[in-house]
Each structure stands twice: as C-alpha cells, then as structure tokens.
Amino acid sequence: MDKSNDEEWGMYDSQCVACDVYGRVNDLGLCMDCADKLERDLVRERDWEYSASGFLLSDKDREELRQQIIREHGKNLELIEPRRKSRRKKRLSFSHGDASRQSKR
Numbered sequence: 001m002d003k004s005n006d007e008e009w010g011m012y013d014s015q016c017v018a019c020d021v022y023g024r025v026n027d028l029g030l031c032m033d034c035a036d037k038l039e040r041d042l043v044r045e046r047d048w049e050y051s052a053s054g055f056l057l058s059d060k061d062r063e064e065l066r067q068q069i070i071r072e073h074g075k076n077l078e079l080i081e082p083r084r085k086s087r088r089k090k091r092l093s094f095s096h097g098d099a100s101r102q103s104k105r
C-alpha cells in the first residue's frame with residue numbers, strides 16, 4: 001500500500017460500518033471505498049459542513065464540485081439513504097462518534 005495516504009487520516013484497522021468489510025477504516029469507521037462514496041453523497045446533498053472536500057470551498061466552487069461529481073458518478077446517492085420521506089435530522093448513524101471504541105494507533 002502507498003504509505004503517503006496511509007497515515008494522514010489516522011486510519012486504523014476495523015470493520016467498515018457501511019459495507020462490513022474488515023480493513024483499514026477512517027475516523028468514521030468507513031473503508032476508503034465507502035468514505036469516497038460518503039464524500040460524494042455529502043456533496044450531492046450539499047452537506048458542506050460534513051464534506052471534507054467542500055468545507056473550504058466557496059459557494060461557486062461547491063456547485064462546480066457538485067456538478068462534476070454528478071457528471072462523473074451520477075446523481076444517485078451511493079451510501080447514505082435519501083432522506084426525502086422524513087425531514088428529520090441526518091441519518092448518518094455512523095457519524096455519532098463512538099469514542100469508546102476508537103482505538104489508538
């Protein structure tokens with residue numbers, strides 16, 4: 001594995017909370033695959049405060065990023081469920097930091 005992106009996120013080995021694959025996960029408990037999907041979903045949903053890639057961008061850049069992702073990956077959500085039915089708070093169950101389970105590197 002390329003060590004350049006190995007350590008920057010404080011990744012550790014665990015089971016991915018989204019796809020149940022055991023391997024390297026990030027601080028949300030997501031494998032790289034699912035983390036990418038989540039990131040794209042957050043951009044699609046314009047959840048900029050949760051989006052690592054959109055957080056620092058201007059509104060204009062965010063829209064461009066969103067258009068680009070939709071062009072490349074489609075507009076359907078990949079990981080999180082569309083929350084159209086219930087307008088309740090975000091259903092990102094895995095983002096409720098379970099601090100006690102977090103293992104130190």
Ligand SMILES: [Zn+2]
Pocket residue numbers: 016017018019020021030031032033034035
């Ligand atoms: Zn996964």
